[in-house]
Amino acid sequence: MGKKIMFYPGCTLKGVAKNLEDSTVESARVLGYDFIELPGWTCCGAVYGLAQDSVKFTIANVRNLIKAQNYGKEIDDNRLIAVCSMCYNNLKRAHIDVMKNRDKLKTLDLFMDEEADYEGNINVLHYLQFLKNDVGFDKIKSAVKKPLKGLKVAPYYGCLLLRPDEVAIDDREDPHILEDLLKVLGAEVVDYPLKNECCGSYHTVDKKEIVGERTYKLVSVAKEMGADVIATSCPLCFFNLDKRQEIAKNKHNDFEHMPIVYFTQLMAIAFGLTSQDVLHFDKHYISPEEVLKKWL
Amino acid sequence: MKYTIKEDPHKNELVQKVIEISGENIFSCYQCGRCSSGCPMAEFMDVLPNQVFMFLQEGDVDTLLKAKTPWICAACFTCTVRCPVGLDLAAVMEAIRELQLRKNYDYIDPYKVEDREELPPIAMVSNFRKFTP
Numbered sequence: 001m002g003k004k005i006m007f008y009p010g011c012t013l014k015g016v017a018k019n020l021e022d023s024t025v026e027s028a029r030v031l032g033y034d035f036i037e038l039p040g041w042t043c044c045g046a047v048y049g050l051a052q053d054s055v056k057f058t059i060a061n062v063r064n065l066i067k068a069q070n071y072g073k074e075i076d077d078n079r080l081i082a083v084c085s086m087c088y089n090n091l092k093r094a095h096i097d098v099m100k101n102r103d104k105l106k107t108l109d110l111f112m113d114e115e116a117d118y119e120g121n122i123n124v125l126h127y128l129q130f131l132k133n134d135v136g137f138d139k140i141k142s143a144v145k146k147p148l149k150g151l152k153v154a155p156y157y158g159c160l161l162l163r164p165d166e167v168a169i170d171d172r173e174d175p176h177i178l179e180d181l182l183k184v185l186g187a188e189v190v191d192y193p194l195k196n197e198c199c200g201s202y203h204t205v206d207k208k209e210i211v212g213e214r215t216y217k218l219v220s221v222a223k224e225m226g227a228d229v230i231a232t233s234c235p236l237c238f239f240n241l242d243k244r245q246e247i248a249k250n251k252h253n254d255f256e257h258m259p260i261v262y263f264t265q266l267m268a269i270a271f272g273l274t275s276q277d278v279l280h281f282d283k284h285y286i287s288p289e290e291v292l293k294k295w296l
Numbered sequence: 297m298k299y300t301i302k303e304d305p306h307k308n309e310l311v312q313k314v315i316e317i318s319g320e321n322i323f324s325c326y327q328c329g330r331c332s333s334g335c336p337m338a339e340f341m342d343v344l345p346n347q348v349f350m351f352l353q354e355g356d357v358d359t360l361l362k363a364k365t366p367w368i369c370a371a372c373f374t375c376t377v378r379c380p381v382g383l384d385l386a387a388v389m390e391a392i393r394e395l396q397l398r399k400n401y402d403y404i405d406p407y408k409v410e411d412r413e414e415l416p417p418i419a420m421v422s423n424f425r426k427f428t429p
């Protein structure tokens with residue numbers, strides 16, 4: 001049994017992003033941690049509300065933080081890990097927001113009178129932060145069984161790991177944390193100037209042509225820089241960069257497909273976890289199997 | 297794009313609403329253009345991000361209510377983190393959407409979304425939250 005740590009999966013990981021969930025939980029297990037799904041969690045709402053006079057987008061997040069507060073006391077650990085960039089961003093913003101605006105917190109505590117008050121002690125972390133600061137890259141290095149030598153990876157952060165400033169997991173204009181991890185796994189990291197540019201986000205629902213254009217640009221530049229794959233941590237970035245290649249291809253003759261992977265899948269592979277029960281390549285529109293076959 | 301000063305923005309009710317909802321002092325924008333130059337959605341917009349502030353400062357919210365721009369913004373926060381005076385344009389965009397959403401306006405109809413089966417929950421949840429009341 002590893003050390004128990006609270007894990008917030010989010011709704012997308014429980015279905016279409018099984019490949020992200022299982023590769024996260026299983027890679028953590030190799031490192032000696034038991035990621036326990038936060039008991040009673042609910043969907044975070046994906047986008048944080050920006051209206052100052054409304055708390056409707058903050059409620060679910062604070063409720064999740066309270067659940068973490070309760071369970072955290074049981075296992076004597078206040079860390080709450082998220083791996084979906086949007087879940088991370090939401091939970092972290094909510095925490096910072098109510099700590100700064102105590103009136104808001106008071107309103108929410110009163111509204112949720114069936115719950116304990118939020119004491120503000122939950123440490124929301126993205127999995128990458130946990131890996132770097134709590135586990136340590138040295139330990140990760142010693143767990144690598146199949147170094148990803150020769151695999152050229154474009155690291156893609158998108159928006160919500162880096163913006164706004166108060167939740168940034170690294171320097172927002174020149175982040176390195178993902179690169180550093182990929183190097184520890186033995187991969188070759190390509191310089192990717194669009195690594196912090198938005199993919200078009202939720203426009204994929206009603207304006208997918210725009211997202212197709214973003215995907216065209218993001219994938220083509222990664223290709224130009226010599227990448228074999230793009231690595232991300234957000235199920236929405238993943239869907240847009242993967243599935244919307246279909247639109248990019250239809251519109252642009254010169255477009256060449258490229259597989260998209262979660263960084264956690266690369267970590268799992270480097271740790272020797274190559275079972276499809278962990279990797280779930282059936283969840284990919286563009287299969288990464290061919291590009292990764294050397295290590296599978 | 298033509299600009300006409302419509303009304304003293306300090307007396308314009310809608311401008312004041314935008315300020316109230318976003319919490320941003322729209323008068324501190326000095327039109328440096330940095331928000332527009334880094335905006336990944338600018339090429340799809342009919343009013344550029346910096347022009348949003350120009351219209352607000354001129355008391356012309358009507359143009360913004362008719363514009364596509366607030367519905368094209370992807371809330372990526374690139375402008376927010378780069379604005380030299382610290383304006384949160386993403387929040388201002390949201391405030392302009394809110395002016396309409398709070399009148400029970402649906403920008404999209406969830407039942408008319410194509411290929412709902414293939415879209416991940418994260419896409420639909422985020423989209424419906426931004427585009428429906």
Ligand code: SF4
Pocket residue numbers: 009010011012013042043044045046047084086087417418421422
């Ligand atoms: S960000 Fe998405 S996947 Fe994560 S819980 Fe929220 S809505 Fe669900």
Ligand code: SF4
Pocket residue numbers: 085157158159160161197198199200201202234236237370372
């Ligand atoms: S890149 Fe796209 S999906 Fe990813 S965080 Fe930004 S908007 Fe979201």
Ligand code: SF4
Pocket residue numbers: 324325326327328329330331332345346349378379380381382383385
């Ligand atoms: S970056 Fe800021 S100051 Fe410059 S035009 Fe945009 S909103 Fe105005």
Ligand code: SF4
Pocket residue numbers: 331334335336337338345368369370371372373374375376385386389
């Ligand atoms: S938040 Fe909106 S306006 Fe600002 S850079 Fe992103 S898409 Fe453009």
